[in-house]
Amino acid sequence: MDTATVLPQDHDKQLDDASCYRALAAKDTRFDGVFFTGVTTTGVYCRPVCTVKTPRPSSCRFFSSAAAAEAAGFRPCLRCRPELAPYALQQNLAHAVWQRIAGGALNDGDVERLAADVGLSSRQLRRVLLQHFGVTPVELAQTQRLLFAKKLLQETQMPMAEVAFAAGFGSVRRFNALFALRYGIAPGTIRRAAPGPTTTPDALTLRLAYRPPFQWEHMLRYLAGRATAGAESVEADGGGAYLRGIRLEQASGWLRVTHMPSRHQLLLEVAPSLSTVLMPLLDRVRKLFDLDANPALIESHLMQDPLIASRISAMPGLRVPGAFDAFELAVRAVLGQQVSVAGATTLSGRLVQRFGTAMPTPFVKVTHLFPLPEALAAADVNAIAAIGLPQTRAQTILNLAQFAVAGGLRMPPGLPLEDAVARLRTVRGIGDWTAHYIALRALRFPDAFPAGDLGLQKAAAENNGRLTDKQLAARAAAWSPWRGYAALALWMG
Incomplete structure (x- = not known):
């Protein structure tokens, strides 16, 4: 059978039959999840990184998704396991x-x-x-x-x-x-x-793949500085681990995430009580750790600017940390208004102790679930302020909770970044910085960019000065559509 390519119409025009075959022959990790190869002589479809002997070009058909390969009559390879492939994030x-x-x-x-x-x-x-x-x-x-x-x-x-x-x-x-x-x-x-391997008794273990490289240490460092006491924790020993309590649909439990660098995978351990919600749970964990990013694609664009290039060169494979729950991250963003990261972390821990739900876990530092939006929406503003907030910010938390209860954080697919930011800014007390921060981490807009951030303004000035909002926005225009990754490189650098 002749080689045939079945790829999405909006994909890179250069990703034709010959390009796919070159990536397949090279076992190129950059294309893992971008396409799948159906081998007509075996009836099996594989990831580009499969370790089997590369088939002849005449035996190959290329597909943009596992579903397209299966619809054409191919079955998944038991060696490379297509279900492990990162998504083609577009x-x-x-x-x-x-x-x-x-x-x-x-x-x-x-x-x-x-x-x-x-x-x-x-x-x-x-x-x-x-x-x-x-x-x-x-x-x-x-x-x-x-x-x-x-x-x-x-x-x-x-x-x-x-x-x-x-x-x-x-x-x-x-x-x-x-x-x-x-x-x-x-x-x-x-x-x-x-x-599979586990360090937690009775845990269900699952593996999640990514395209290397992956800055696991930087990811954990970022999350550790913002970990909400009681609801989540970061362990530094043994290569590091991220732990948290979660509530998903009608189930609740805990999870623990560690790194398996030799396999280019994360190991996820979850409570057995979460077995009924594993599909949406894994989707959220992928977003939390930005596993579907394509570092080669993002970095090739950002490296054109010497300011960003110097930082990325020191941190190849940098990801934008996401959020397990959009409301939780949004609340955290509001708590971070006009205070330090450490101050916002302290306030977040107090909020969990006051309004969260206690839950037993195998981990000493994970004892609560983050408050539901319904709980904060029904709270008295003075009770929220009692954790150490100004009255106006406590009112913003209340407004945000009511917004979330009404479905405001459920953005329709394909919504432009500008519209998502405008929608968030309808919440009284949420400005441009907070809206972009929520859009970047919770809603997964890779081009979100809080140009009003003081740290970014200083980092981009390069001369111990500070850019204005407009100057930084103008400088960042060349970083689009990956301005969020440039922001993280500046923050972490």
Whole structure:
């Protein structure tokens, strides 16, 4: 069969058959998750980094997603495991919808509700996904569920029924039938004999891949300085670990994240009580650690500016730390207004002790869940101020909580950065700096840039002076669409 490329229409024009094959032959990590290779002689599809012998060009077909490869009749490789691949992070509507589906948005099978949630009709939604990925919403969801179930089978010892339901299947029978139909084998045949490594008793362990390099130490340092006492913690020993309590849908529990640099993966340990929400949980952890970033692409652009280049050269693989929960990060941003990082961290810990929910965990420093927006929305402003806030800032926390309860932090996919910032600024007490900070870390806009930040203004001046907001914005224009990564390089440098 002739080589054929099936890639999204808005992808790099140079990523044609020849480019894909060169990346495949070189095992180039930059393209991991950007495309998948279907091998016609074996019927298997692989990641570009697969360690098997490179097939001949005439045996290869290239696809922009695992779903497109499976729709063409290929089954996933058991060696490179396509379900581990980072996402091809692109800022468009199709990829935003894809990520929602990967997080379990179609596990209930309600395409109409997903379409309404993203501001489209079901017909438009189908057309968008067909145009970009060559598959329908249902086909995309089926592939994500099957790959996720395969991941659970190979990385955990969860009972088969729990695997099926965690992956979004309505019944074990339906799961077994679709798995056998699509992959040609029974689910139990790929189950590993032993669970993955763990340091926490009874934990479920899962692995999350990224494109190297990854500045794990810098990530932990950033998170450690902002860790909310009681709700989260960072361990420095043994390579470092991030821990926190979480509430997701109707489940609550804890998680612990460590680094496996030799495998280019993070190891995630979670409480068994979270087994029913693993799909959305993993999606949030990926965003928290910015695992879908493509450092080579971002850095090649930013390195054109000597100011940023000098900092990135010292920290290759720098990521923008995200947030597990958008409301929690937004509250933290408000607490950080006009105070130091340490001061905001202290205030955040007091807020958790006063309004959070106590929860037992295996970790001494993780004892509470962050307050729900409903709890703060119903609180008295004086009670919020009692943690050490000015009355005006306590009122902003209250306003923000009410905004979140009303759905204000649920931004529709494809919303422009300017519109998201404008929407956040409708909350009285949230200005441009706070809105951009929330957009950058919580809402994952890579071009968000708080030009009013004093630290950025000083770092960009290069002469012990300080740029104005307008001067910094003008300087940062050349860093777009990755201004958020430039901001982090300046903050961390």
